[in-house]
Amino acid sequence: MRNVNQKSRLDDIDINLLDRLQTDARITNVALAEAVNLSPAPCLRRVRDLESSGVIRGYVTLINPEDVGLEISAFIQVSLEKQVASGLRVFEDRVQNYPEVMECYLMTGDSDYLLRVVVSDLKALQSFIVEHLARIPHVSNIRSSITLKQVKYKTALPISANYS
Structure with a gap:
């Protein structure tokens, strides 16, 4: 297995694969291989290497929150009494x-933490x-801001720009 844990280990083909998969995670291996000029077997091997090394962490379905009744999106700033390891751990666990x-x-x-919540x-x-x-121990201040309109939202990372 190729080691793809470091930026320098990803080659142009890996970057192209990742770009394509970020755009369409449901693309077939045959279509993906064709798009990056590989045969299907090496393409699948590279994708599996990217998955097993943790570069690809998973595949998800993006759902419109309003369509499932989650009308409110808010950002919440939380401050703790002090930043001590035990307090941070309790908050993060909760x-x-x-x-x-x-x-x-x-x-x-x-503030110590910034949360994005949907309700x-x-x-x-x-x-x-x-x-x-x-009710979380050590929380001393909570400030919330409700979003009025989502101006930009994307899930695809700008990896091509980072590797040029």
Whole structure:
């Protein structure tokens, strides 16, 4: 198996494969091989190498949140009393269990964490903040901002630009 854990290990064919798969993860191996000028067997081997090395972490279906009743998207800044390892661990463990939390980042700056959450309505957002976030030990401040309109959203990483 090729080692593809480092940027320098990905060649132009790998980058092309990744670009194509980010655009259409349901593409057949035959069509993918043709698109990157490989025969199907080496193409499949490369994709499996990218999967087993963790470069490709999985395949997902992107769903329109409004179509499944998730009307509210909010960003929530959370500050802890102090950044100690045990407090960080408790917070991070708790947010793993909340399906409303789509993303969570440990941040520099004014707050310790930035969360992106999706919920059905304002009542659900209030309940999430009061019943869940505010009850996590060491949380000292919570500030939320509700999105009005999504201007840009993408899932494909700009890997071609990074490798030119």
